Amino acid sequence: MKRFRxxxxxxxxxxxxxxxxxLPYVTVLLMSxxxxxDGQPYGQGFSLEGYQQFFSQPYYALSLPSSLALGMxxxxxxxxxxxxxxxxxxxASRRWRGLLYxxxxxxxxxxxxxxxxxxxxxxxxxxxxxxxLRNLGLIDRPLPLMYNNFGVILALAHVFxxxxxxxxxxxxxxxxxxxxxxxxxxxxxxxxIFRRVTFPVxxxxxxxxxxxxxxxxxxxxxxxxLVGGMRVKTTTLLVIDALIDQxxxxxxxxxxxxxxxxxxxxxxxxxxxxxxxxx
Amino acid sequence: xxxxxxxxxxxxxxxxxxxxxxSLDVNHGEFVSLLGPSGCGKSTTLKCIAGFEDITDGRIxxxxxxxxxxxxxxxxxxxxxxxxxxxxxMTVTQNLAFGLEMRHVPKAEIAQRVARAMExxxxxxxxxxxxxxxxxxxxxxxxxxxALVIEPAILLLDEPLANLDAKLRDEMRGFIRxxxxxxxxxxIYVTHDQNEAMTMSDRVVVMFDGEIAQxxxxxxxxxxxxxxxxxRFVGNANILDLPIARTDAQGTTVTLPGGATLQITRPAPSxxxxxxxxxxPEQITLTSADLGQLPGRIEKRYFSGGHVEYSxxxxxxxxxxxxxxxxHFAEGDSVGLCFDPARLxxxxxxxxxx
Ligand SMILES: Nc1ncnc2c1ncn2[C@@H]1O[C@H](COP(=O)(O)OP(=O)(O)OP(=O)(O)O)[C@@H](O)[C@H]1O
Ligand SMILES: [Mg+2]
Numbered sequence: 292m293k294r295f296r297x298x299x300x301x302x303x304x305x306x307x308x309x310x311x312x313x314l315p316y317v318t319v320l321l322m323s324x325x326x327x328x329d330g331q332p333y334g335q336g337f338s339l340e341g342y343q344q345f346f347s348q349p350y351y352a353l354s355l356p357s358s359l360a361l362g363m364x365x366x367x368x369x370x371x372x373x374x375x376x377x378x379x380x381x382x383a384s385r386r387w388r389g390l391l392y393x394x395x396x397x398x399x400x401x402x403x404x405x406x407x408x409x410x411x412x413x414x415x416x417x418x419x420x421x422x423x424l425r426n427l428g429l430i431d432r433p434l435p436l437m438y439n440n441f442g443v444i445l446a447l448a449h450v451f452x453x454x455x456x457x458x459x460x461x462x463x464x465x466x467x468x469x470x471x472x473x474x475x476x477x478x479x480x481x482x483x484i485f486r487r488v489t490f491p492v493x494x495x496x497x498x499x500x501x502x503x504x505x506x507x508x509x510x511x512x513x514x515x516x517l518v519g520g521m522r523v524k525t526t527t528l529l530v531i532d533a534l535i536d537q538x539x540x541x542x543x544x545x546x547x548x549x550x551x552x553x554x555x556x557x558x559x560x561x562x563x564x565x566x567x568x569x570x
Numbered sequence: 571x572x573x574x575x576x577x578x579x580x581x582x583x584x585x586x587x588x589x590x591x592x593s594l595d596v597n598h599g600e601f602v603s604l605l606g607p608s609g610c611g612k613s614t615t616l617k618c619i620a621g622f623e624d625i626t627d628g629r630i631x632x633x634x635x636x637x638x639x640x641x642x643x644x645x646x647x648x649x650x651x652x653x654x655x656x657x658x659x660m661t662v663t664q665n666l667a668f669g670l671e672m673r674h675v676p677k678a679e680i681a682q683r684v685a686r687a688m689e690x691x692x693x694x695x696x697x698x699x700x701x702x703x704x705x706x707x708x709x710x711x712x713x714x715x716x717a718l719v720i721e722p723a724i725l726l727l728d729e730p731l732a733n734l735d736a737k738l739r740d741e742m743r744g745f746i747r748x749x750x751x752x753x754x755x756x757x758i759y760v761t762h763d764q765n766e767a768m769t770m771s772d773r774v775v776v777m778f779d780g781e782i783a784q785x786x787x788x789x790x791x792x793x794x795x796x797x798x799x800x801x802r803f804v805g806n807a808n809i810l811d812l813p814i815a816r817t818d819a820q821g822t823t824v825t826l827p828g829g830a831t832l833q834i835t836r837p838a839p840s841x842x843x844x845x846x847x848x849x850x851p852e853q854i855t856l857t858s859a860d861l862g863q864l865p866g867r868i869e870k871r872y873f874s875g876g877h878v879e880y881s882x883x884x885x886x887x888x889x890x891x892x893x894x895x896x897x898h899f900a901e902g903d904s905v906g907l908c909f910d911p912a913r914l915x916x917x918x919x920x921x922x923x924x
Binding site for chain 2: 467469470472473474475476477478479480483487488491492494567568569570
């Protein structure tokens with residue numbers, strides 16, 4: 292009886308996971324195997340047509356590697372920009388730390404649409420940067436800053452930077468300051484301490500931040516569509532296109548699943564490569 | 571072996587003085603403990619010697635060479651931290667090799683020296699373990715070996731045993747002491763545990779409020795404390811405030827309540843009519859009520875294994891006495907207290923000591 296009552300305690304959690312995680316996935320999985328239809332989201336019976344369509348047409352199939360590359364590039368940029376920021380905040384005095392924290396988190400307070408639109412104002416052909424350069428007489432044709440991977444990666448990195456900085460910061464702040472002192476007393480200089488001690492010890496934060504940013508970047512829709520102007524084709528954009536514009540639910544579901552599984556595999560490989568035996 | 575000397579070392583954090591011009595000489599191969607209550611500046615002293623804190627004024631010399639301006643990485647010190655501060659991502663072997671790699675010691679020699687150090691602290695079976703997979707005592711020994719394997723000029727330890735349980739602490743105490751004697755390295759050890767300081771050190775430095783109150787052998791600190799505060803901080807102290815009957819060439823004679831006199835073989839500070847003397851609990855013996863120099867009544871009795879502790883009410887206030895277990899007094903018994911005048915220590919007057 293007692294045991295039974297204890298088992299009851301997991302019911303709320305189990306229900307939550309079932310309705311919000313398992314059920315949607317099962318629905319999408321089922322939908323991806325449905326037969327397509329005209330004038331209707333999906334037809335009768337089951338087929339593999341959604342998957343076939345994706346892999347047989349380069350327009351769709353090639354969006355997958357370019358999405359992954361875009362995600363990786365964004366992650367890399369976030370790491371390179373975010374690590375010094377996190378390191379700086381972690382070592383700042385308490386008064387500065389609050390301010391810097393605020394600056395890093397402030398993008399989260401502004402909606403993603405506004406932030407992406409802001410980038411189009413900056414990077415557009417008649418945007419702030421191009422028109423300034425033109426007025427200064429430095430260029431006579433606008434630089435291709437937008438509607439390409441460069442612009443999208445830049446904007447994505449800005450949008451997701453806080454998700455890199457926060458795990459890095461929590462990882463860096465949990466390092467015992469005596470560890471760096473110990474390394475110093477053993478004769479290590481600043482850069483050596485960073486390379487041999489601080490950075491490797493912060494690896495759990497690097498790992499968490501990279502996974503977070505990668506997953507967010509490849510599934511993002513607003514930024515690539517605004518800054519990329521439909522000229523940068525990511526799988527996520529094609530999924531939305533299939534579901535909403537073409538009204539083909541099985542094909543959209545199949546693409547969404549392919550993207551999710553591929554992203555999962557990439558994350559697993561990354562976690563495997565950066566595995567820490569010491570934690 | 572290196573001689574360390576602190577000359578009028580001063581450290582301010584903003585406007586507050588953590589160290590008020592302390593001077594101390596530590597000899598070749600000596601084991602010196604810094605002992606004092608929390609916040610008295612023990613760790614600050616150590617951090618200044620290690621170079622982690624800039625000093626406000628004064629000098630720090632190793633072998634008479636001023637090293638006050640040197641960076642920590644150039645000072646050639648071995649340091650053991652309270653938190654051990656092992657590198658979590660390195661195995662025991664890698665932790666020990668780190669300092670040697672920084673010194674560009676050839677690979678073969680590193681392997682040799684690491685193996686020797688590992689043997690010294692009995693960690694050879696754990697060579698490939700990560701610190702998280704070691705017990706507290708084992709981590710402690712890794713930290714010690716890591717500090718010693720570079721054969722530093724001096725060894726600094728900041729409360730290295732504070733995180734261990736009592737039994738392990740006793741064990742490590744002997745271990746560190748033996749190791750230090752074997753290696754012969756000049757060592758400065760910070761602790762707030764007076765027992766630890768007494769049993770391990772050649773010399774104990776008692777600190778209060780950023781100042782050195784006394785620097786002397788454990789025996790001297792215990793039996794001949796420089797002030798009442800030292801007396802009370804190091805072990806239990808009974809302080810008796812007694813009127814002076816006579817001062818002459820033989821010393822000072824004081825009178826106990828009840829009329830008995832004690833002749834202390836040391837002159838009293840001149841111009842005083844009373845003398846404060848210290849008696850340690852084990853320096854007072856209990857006898858039957860009619861025999862003692864001072865009558866008293868047992869208030870509390872605590873059996874503590876090897877001996878019995880009593881709190882005795884007397885006309886000099888409550889006194890703390892320890893006696894052998896072969897002697898039995900019960901709570902409420904009337905007893906006599908006997909003092910050995912040779913072991914009574916006259917304390918300098920609080921005002922005149924200032
Ligand atoms: N970074 C700092 N900033 C300001 N004040 C400090 C700093 N470090 C120490 N102090 C002050 O200096 C004094 C001495 O500190 P210290 O750490 O040396 O004490 P301690 O004797 O080691 O005490 P404990 O036994 O608690 O470790 C204390 O009053 C402390 O508040
Ligand atoms: Mg301390």
